[in-house]
Amino acid sequence: MMAEADLLYLSAQQAAAMIRQRKLSPVELTEAVLNQTERIQPLNAFVTVLHDQARTAARAAEAAVMRGDALAPLHGVPVHVKDQVDTAGIRTTFGSAIFADNVPDREDVLITRLRTAGTILIGKTRLPEFGHKGLTDGPSFGVTRNPWDHSRSCGGSSGGAAAAIAAGVGPLALGTDGAGSIRIPAACCGVVGLKPTLGAVAWEAAIDAFSNYTYAGPITRSVSDAALMLSVLAGPSPRDPWSLNGPKALTLSPGLIGKDLSAIRIGWIRKAANLQLDPDMEANVRASLAALAALGAHVEDVVEPIDWIEFPGRILYQGNFHVAMQKHLAQWRDKMDPTLLAFVERGGKFSMADFRTAQYARTDLFRKIQALLARYDALITPTLTRTALAADFDAANDEVVVNGVKCGITRLGWTAYVYPFNLTGHPALTVPSGFAADGLPTSVQIIGRWGADMDVLRLGALLEEARPWSGKRPMIPR
Secondary structure (H helix, E strand, O other): OOOHHHHHOOOHHHHHHHHHOOOOOHHHHHHHHHHHHHHOHHHOOEEEEOHHHHHHHHHHHHHHHHHOOOOOOOOOOEEEEEOOOOEOOEOOOOOOHHHOOOOOOOOOHHHHHHHHOOOEEEEEEOOOHHHOOOOOEEOOOEEOEEOOEEEEEOOOOOHHHHHHHHOOOOOEEEEEEOOOOOHHHHHHHOOEEEEOOOOOEOOOOOOOHHHOOOEEEEEEOOHHHHHHHHHHHOEOEOOEHHHHOOOOOOOOOHHHOOOOOOOOEEEEOOOOOOOOOOHHHHHHHHHHHHHHHHOOOEEEEOOOOOOOOHHHHHHHHHHHHHHHHHHHHHHHHHHOOHHHHHHHHHHOOOOHHHHHHHHHHHHHHHHHHHHHHHHOOEEEEEOOOOOOOEOOOOOOOOOOEEOOEEOOOHHHHOOOOOHHHHHHOOOEEEEEEEEOOOOOEEEEEEEEOOOOHHHHHHHHHHHHHHOOOOOOOOOOOO
């Protein structure tokens, strides 16, 4: 029998193969993962753990194996889901006291797809209220912590998912990303996170489907698991207009099939709207670029100035929260996150002309990135300007400090590389790039052409092979 510590860090592909070959019991795997949720309680990663439901599903999965039934690609593999995605009959809180007792009667299509693929849902993970910030804390549940250092944030808003994956709670998590909310926590916790192309994975929960910049996608410990999970999630929904005309097939460019990257051109973007970049973060990204260059890729600096529309993007983001939260304020203001309330207040100060001008700026940014990706096969940036912030960082009032310099709010000082690609719709993958002097993970972001999700995953897989990171694990109380 495999040691439980090693069992917990199996990839989804390994686990599914072993289950098909009757070398691993879904019941054994599920029990190990449920036990790990208990061990990592100090991280505060879960809203709900489905002990009884998961065990019942695992027994049914094992019976199907023993009967010789045809098995789905992820048969018997545990998964957990950010508590922003509707699960029929299972509480979905959105990280808010407002929805503390909300039990949807309808299931999101992505949950249906995960179930159809054979996964076993083991729980719902933490997020800040309505996923509004890049940290995972809130007045209704406290702080979710980084498994590598409990004094640091796990990032957000899919923070519970990334912390749990890093800590060995299953190989697969479903996150969502409205301004970096998959990539930020994945980078903080040293795991893989993909924001797909707009429309590749249906997002049924969008309030404004036509102006959507929120995405659902995988958080995993390996690039191959992210690709496998994407293949399960991808596809249209009649509730998401972007998905109805989304990428019809996720294909790989010929120049990326092997390890000869001599046909591939990569544009290196050192800074976006941020003024500072931590030297450890930069050094590890440059080492990743060198690894791709060693395979033949042509890497060059992107030197032309780019307006990263940080303030127009903020107008869109905070303006939307201002409108969306109005119906809750009279009853719930005293129980809402002060940072969310600050966003709502700031968003109310923008005019309709401000909002429309910001929408035009979004179009300009999209066209600028399109022009770059006509010249390059992919763009590479750091994912964040520095490692994880302090767990008690106040996103409403504190400034991000990088290299001893105060750099403003999080989206300007810390997460400036991620939010632009929510606005442009291009696929963006974060993969670990090593560790900084403080012992926390660093990361690199790979951006691809519209619909080229498999290209960014392939580049990530090549980096994973050239600069392996998966052998290191955070210390978990036992």
